[in-house]
Amino acid sequence: MSIFPSKRVSVKIGGKEIILETGRLAEQADGAVWIQCGDTVVLVTACSQALALDKGFFPLTVEYSEKMYAAGRIPGSFFRREIGRPSERETLVSRLIDRPMRPLFPKGFKDEVQVLANVISADQENDSDVLAVTGASAALCISSMPFSGPVAGARIGRVNGQFVLNPGISELKNSDLNFVFAASREAVVMVEGEARFVPEAVVAEALAWAHREIQPLIDAQEELVRLAGKKKSVLKEQPDLSAIAAFLQKEVGEDLARALTLPGKMERREAKKVVKEKAAVLAADPSSSFAEDAPALAAIGNILGDMEKEIVRGRIRTQGRRLDGRDTRTVRPITIETGLLPRAHGSALFARGETKSLVITTLGSSTDEQRVDSLVGDHTKKFMLHYNFPPYCVGEVKPVRVSRREIGHGALAEKALRPILPDDASFPFTLRIVAETMESNGSSSMAAVCGGCLSLMDAGVPILAPVAGVAMGLIKEGDEFIVLTDILGDEDALGDMDFKIAGTAEGLTAVQMDIKVTGISTEIMAKALAQAREARLHILSEMGKVLPASRSALSKYAPQHDEVEVNPEVIRLIIGPGGKNIKAITAETGASVDIDDSGKVAIFAPTMEALEQARNMVLAYDQKAELGKNYDAKVIKILEIGCIVELMPNLEALVHVSQLDTARVENVADFVGLGDRIPVKVIEINGDRVRASRKVVIQEERGIPWNPEETARPPRRDRGDRPDRGDRGDRGGDRGGDRGRPPRRR
Numbered sequence: 230m231s232i233f234p235s236k237r238v239s240v241k242i243g244g245k246e247i248i249l250e251t252g253r254l255a256e257q258a259d260g261a262v263w264i265q266c267g268d269t270v271v272l273v274t275a276c277s278q279a280l281a282l283d284k285g286f287f288p289l290t291v292e293y294s295e296k297m298y299a300a301g302r303i304p305g306s307f308f309r310r311e312i313g314r315p316s317e318r319e320t321l322v323s324r325l326i327d328r329p330m331r332p333l334f335p336k337g338f339k340d341e342v343q344v345l346a347n348v349i350s351a352d353q354e355n356d357s358d359v360l361a362v363t364g365a366s367a368a369l370c371i372s373s374m375p376f377s378g379p380v381a382g383a384r385i386g387r388v389n390g391q392f393v394l395n396p397g398i399s400e401l402k403n404s405d406l407n408f409v410f411a412a413s414r415e416a417v418v419m420v421e422g423e424a425r426f427v428p429e430a431v432v433a434e435a436l437a438w439a440h441r442e443i444q445p446l447i448d449a450q451e452e453l454v455r456l457a458g459k460k461k462s463v464l465k466e467q468p469d470l471s472a473i474a475a476f477l478q479k480e481v482g483e484d485l486a487r488a489l490t491l492p493g494k495m496e497r498r499e500a501k502k503v504v505k506e507k508a509a510v511l512a513a514d515p516s517s518s519f520a521e522d523a524p525a526l527a528a529i530g531n532i533l534g535d536m537e538k539e540i541v542r543g544r545i546r547t548q549g550r551r552l553d554g555r556d557t558r559t560v561r562p563i564t565i566e567t568g569l570l571p572r573a574h575g576s577a578l579f580a581r582g583e584t585k586s587l588v589i590t591t592l593g594s595s596t597d598e599q600r601v602d603s604l605v606g607d608h609t610k611k612f613m614l615h616y617n618f619p620p621y622c623v624g625e626v627k628p629v630r631v632s633r634r635e636i637g638h639g640a641l642a643e644k645a646l647r648p649i650l651p652d653d654a655s656f657p658f659t660l661r662i663v664a665e666t667m668e669s670n671g672s673s674s675m676a677a678v679c680g681g682c683l684s685l686m687d688a689g690v691p692i693l694a695p696v697a698g699v700a701m702g703l704i705k706e707g708d709e710f711i712v713l714t715d716i717l718g719d720e721d722a723l724g725d726m727d728f729k730i731a732g733t734a735e736g737l738t739a740v741q742m743d744i745k746v747t748g749i750s751t752e753i754m755a756k757a758l759a760q761a762r763e764a765r766l767h768i769l770s771e772m773g774k775v776l777p778a779s780r781s782a783l784s785k786y787a788p789q790h791d792e793v794e795v796n797p798e799v800i801r802l803i804i805g806p807g808g809k810n811i812k813a814i815t816a817e818t819g820a821s822v823d824i825d826d827s828g829k830v831a832i833f834a835p836t837m838e839a840l841e842q843a844r845n846m847v848l849a850y851d852q853k854a855e856l857g858k859n860y861d862a863k864v865i866k867i868l869e870i871g872c873i874v875e876l877m878p879n880l881e882a883l884v885h886v887s888q889l890d891t892a893r894v895e896n897v898a899d900f901v902g903l904g905d906r907i908p909v910k911v912i913e914i915n916g917d918r919v920r921a922s923r924k925v926v927i928q929e930e931r932g933i934p935w936n937p938e939e940t941a942r943p944p945r946r947d948r949g950d951r952p953d954r955g956d957r958g959d960r961g962g963d964r965g966g967d968r969g970r971p972p973r974r975r
Contacts, residue, residue, distance in 0.1 A: 416748025
């Protein structure tokens with residue numbers, strides 16, 4: 230226990246103790262909670278600040294950060310501190326916290342709110358993301374801010390067919406389900422995760438089970454509020470806008486209703502703009518009772534938005550008719566084109582209604598893997614999906630930058646496609662997919678999933694099965710609800726749910742659910758999942774008409790790949806001093822060469838010719854002489870007892886003086902010179918010692934076959950009682966072998 234005074238609550242869920250504590254740290258924050266599981270600790274703080282001017286939206290900021298000291302590590306950046314832009318994981322977890330918290334603030338609350346979640350201890354087994362979600366809820370609950378919590382965050386896994394709540398990082402390796410969700414006492418409020426072809430019924434069952442299991446965390450937060458909660462602030466009294474609302478309904482209500490019958494997004498937007506301008510002119514007219522009513526004039530946009538919401542939702546409830554004229558279950562028309570970019574490795578243009586995504590697949594080598602520095606250590610990613618949402622796709626002018634939304638949508642699409650990729654052993658390429666949103670009117674992230682799958686197939690990547698995705702919406706009034714298939718952008722804004730569901734014909738691979746109400750029941754989720762399956766099978770059918778399977782071969786512009794095995798002892802020779810040799814291979818061929826300590830060498834080259842050249846250059850360092858084979862050898866050293874020749878790069882042999890010619894050789898230099906190329910035959914291999922003969926080749930040319938027994942040992946020369954130098958030189962030369970060492974002389 231701490232020597233600092235604090236309030237502490239603990240609860241056990243999923244077989245693990247979770248501790249919620251306040252009062253020890255960050256006491257000047259409006260709400261601060263230390264949440265701990267195992268040795269993983271997250272400090273979450275919540276502060277608010279009144280604004281002089283209404284920004285027109287709720288200014289909530291959520292920042293999740295991982296401090297490297299939490300895992301006993303020093304940051305890998307140049308400055309050795311956590312600075313600059315947040316990592317992709319930090320951005321994604323920030324979104325996980327934001328999405329369930331935002332709908333639980335009252336509509337009239339416009340103070341600026343900042344929630345900061347800092348990982349200050351990490352045991353690398355209990356993940357901090359779900360702790361941060363619960364910690365944020367607890368910090369807001371004990372603060373003075375109006376917040377309709379608590380909610381609790383948790384992770385759902387499934388190992389050997391059994392659901393696991395908050396599985397450890399090591400357990401997740403054997404799980405076919407990895408969902409992060411948040412739930413209130415009554416209902417689920419947020420879901421995001423990935424799966425390996427899990428059926429919809431299992432997903433619905435998992436969420437219902439986890440919702441029951443998470444209830445003790447709700448109890449713990451309520452107990453912490455009882456012990457340390459602050460008195461909630463009272464919302465400022467909002468001006469009465471009923472009169473201006475009635476005025477606008479009378480003056481422009483019918484105009485707005487007509488504008489909302491236009492099926493096209495851009496023409497409908499233009500018509501609504503005309504209605505808004507007309508409303509502003511009428512309300513500001515000197516004869517109007519609202520001409521001097523600044524709050525009423527400022528509220529015109531919001532009131533028209535409420536009117537639009539009521540009209541659209543009312544038509545769906547009473548007529549079953551949506552903005553573009555569809556019923557609640559129909560998918561918009563689908564158009565697909567593949568292979569449209571001539572030099573890309575794979576490309577696809579996928580359009581569903583007014584949403585269109587151009588998706589490109591690029592293959593790379595192992596050197597193109599993404600290096601990630603995280604709390605659990607450095608690791609690499611061989612598959613990346615980047616989603617872009619340029620302003621022109623919605624006809625706007627905005628700064629071009631990568632937003633949190635783009636990072637989140639890209640991560641979701643990446644999760645959807647990852648399970649269908651071939652394993653590294655059979656397909657060692659690094660893969661990058663880029664989804665460029667060309668036009669957007671709802672569900673552009675799911676268009677990225679469909680287009681991404683098609684671009685992989687167009688590139689010739691042998692996927693396990695095609696994947697498609699669709700976004701589901703919801704209209705809920707009281708206990709009645711209507712699930713919408715393939716929602717438009719306006720239906721997302723005016724509805725109560727955005728439930729993105731991706732998968733194969735067999736089962737789900739990724740889901741993401743956001744809601745604008747306080748929660749939805751498992752009954753609604755089950756219906757949405759079942760309805761989404763119908764839509765997904767239809768989309769997969771349309772995709773199959775264009776590209777039934779992956780192309781049989783990779784693009785001719787894709788990297789060519791081969792793997793060879795070499796003796797581990799020659800790895801140092803392939804690399805060379807300071808990487809000299811391997812750099813030379815790369816410079817000459819343009820190939821990327823990745824060498825494993827086991828001796829496996831992976832080669833990626835831009836063309837087949839470059840691949841063959843790089844392969845030969847690598848294997849040149851691991852050549853083995855073949856007994857009885859003829860070589861065009863190069864003389865590299867002249868000795869008294871013969872000469873050393875290079876059969877191939879890094880492969881040398883001794884040609885004894887007795888094997889230089891059919892005639893007696895008194896002076897080696899009379900027969901060969903440095904740099905000469907002479908034909909030789911390998912006549913003896915003894916370990917790494919190689920002997921060759923020019924004499925045998927000359928004899929063969931004259932029709933005399935080689936007799937290995939005659940050349941097995943060099944003859945001793947008649948030099949009286951003096952030992953044969955050639956014999957000793959021969960033995961010395963043999964020790965040079967194919968290691969490039971000259972024969973030793975005694």
